């Protein structure tokens with residue numbers, strides 16, 4: 001990278017603002033970190049900063065905040081506790097994102113200490129109104145946060161496809177002092193090597209639940225990948241586009257037209273599930289059955305079925321490069337984890353292929369299911385990897401100062 005890196009910055013005695021991506025899977029009540037991969041991945045840069053005498057002031061988002069009531073379960077407090085265990089030293093936590101309490105906490109920091117600031121997306125809701133100060137990159141917010149430190153390190157690869165105040169906003173307000181961290185460097189190098197000139201056949205697997213976010217990616221991927229497998233929650237908007245019944249499955253109605261256009265352009269490049277495990281409620285203990293095609297009213301597809309698994313394996317068996325984002329089903333519930341497990345296990349057997357899995361939940365899935373070790377690279381970025389794959393600039397990286 002021709003970008004400034006953390007090794008180029010003066011750190012000793014400095015207030016080092018750091019953007020990390022601690023958007024980790026967390027329990028519904030917000031008290032337990034379910035997967036710490038993204039925290040572990042940021043440790044080398046955090047350690048480097050504190051070992052060189054910097055005061056590490058960490059910023060991250062967690063989940064999405066659209067109303068006041070979303071806040072308590074999306075506090076970063078539990079993340080601070082996990083980080084403290086991993087660093088084996090105290091991590092201070094300040095439960096606000098602006099004002100005197102935050103400023104005092106920063107001013108009290110000693111060299112080599114670590115402070116985690118509350119979820120940056122608390123700024124998205126003020127006095128009950130959805131104002132999107134963080135997610136909308138409010139210029140005043142980026143300027144304010146930048147004023148709190150001496151230098152800035154962005155190690156949040158998973159957030160690099162976003163143009164938010166805590167990544168792009170702070171960086172643009174600290175010209176010449178905004179550097180990339182080690183994780184950012186490592187991810188870009190790895191993805192660049194694997195996908196700029198991919199070994200073919202190149203197969204992308206897309207699943208998960210962020211349909212409206214990621215469906216646009218597929219259009220661009222059609223020009224890059226040889227096949228695109230679509231499973232998980234992403235599949236059923238495509239079912240709707242094909243006139244297949246979807247029952248109560250996850251469907252983004254206002255994206256059905258987009259899905260239709262993609263299918264028209266795709267020819268036989270896109271591979272959809274043939275059968276699904278359907279349930280009568282969103283619950284591990286729901287009644288379930290496997291059905292081909294149509295999903296009747298009163299039922300929802302929560303995993304791909306055995307025929308889909310076979311079909312997907314058939315497409316994957318000759319692949320030389322595979323990039324996977326988004327689980328094939330609701331893997332957090334054991335009765336709907338099989339599709340994700342089978343696809344993951346099969347990727348592990350592809351010894352001649354480069355296999356990359358990206359994303360907060362996808363990474364948690366392959367780790368939980370015990371297949372992570374057989375894959376070539378576990379990326380912290382889901383949406384970020386996909387955007388990179390599309391060949392688009394990542395705003396979080398573009399904003400980092402040039403050397």
Ligand SMILES: Nc1ncnc2c1ncn2[C@@H]1O[C@H](COP(=O)(O)OP(=O)(O)OP(=O)(O)O)[C@@H](O)[C@H]1O
Nearest residue numbers: 208209210232233302329330359360361362382383
């Ligand atoms: N059929 C389905 N119906 C509803 N939800 C689903 C279905 N299949 C998968 N999911 C959900 O998708 C979620 C993960 O999707 P997501 O797009 O967030 O992936 P990710 O790997 O975390 O990527 P990113 O890092 O971009 O968030 C999981 O919580 C999973 O339960």
Ligand SMILES: O=C(O)[C@H](O)COP(=O)(O)O
Nearest residue numbers: 023063158159360382383
């Ligand atoms: O998990 C991710 O992809 C990143 O942390 C970004 O989160 P977002 O999709 O809520 O912006």
Ligand SMILES: [Mg+2]
Nearest residue numbers: 359360361382
């Ligand atoms: Mg996710």
